[in-house]
């Protein structure tokens with residue numbers, strides 16, 4: 195796939211088919227993604243590829259915690275306030291998701307059911323979880339993780355797979371620590387759901403938006 199086609203064609207998938215992803219395909223994706231750049235080639239990322247029974251247990255428990263309103267305890271603090279323009283974009287994508295699912299703003303039950311789905315990784319049969327050592331200079335290591343995850347997402351897209359980077363996957367890191375035996379001196383950074391997209395689901399089709407260049411580029415010569 196052309197790079198430009200891959201970059202523009204990748205989108206966050208929010209409904210997956212249950213069909214498992216063959217391990218050799220995930221291995222191939224990760225094997226290529228390890229060529230992502232990182233600060234001084236330090237490659238700080240530590241990955242867990244979670245599938246099968248372990249993932250099912252996680253999805254069930256993560257969904258339960260969300261629906262029971264358990265207070266989030268992410269290792270990486272989640273943003274709660276944004277400058278107005280950014281907040282508008284955040285609200286807008288949320289609206290688009292719910293509209294595509296025919297969920298009205300007032301329908302609290304349906305909205306909660308959707309959040310439960312999100313915490314169950316939208317039915318994905320695979321999750322790639324990234325951890326970092328707590329000893330690292332976190333800001334730069336996070337840049338490295340971002341580069342790796344985008345590379346994983348593009349490679350997955352190239353292979354007909356869908357992905358969704360999910361803050362919702364790491365809201366209860368204690369769950370992941372216990373299930374995956376993640377040591378206490380590691381930061382649970384982010385999980386990415388991966389699987390075959392359910393293209394029949396409208397939530398995988400709504401039109402996405404991006405700011406125009408003039409809104410974020412300063413040209414200097």
Ligand SMILES: Cc1cc2nc3c(=O)[nH]c(=O)nc-3n(C[C@H](O)[C@H](O)[C@H](O)COP(=O)(O)O)c2cc1C
Pocket residue numbers: 204205206207208287312358359360361362363384402
């Ligand atoms: C760090 C990060 C965390 C995200 N967490 C979530 C999430 O918890 N739930 C969700 O539905 N999408 C999540 N997303 C996906 C974004 O909403 C999505 O990337 C954005 O709306 C742009 O859309 P696109 O990926 O389809 O181009 C996350 C993306 C990133 C980069």
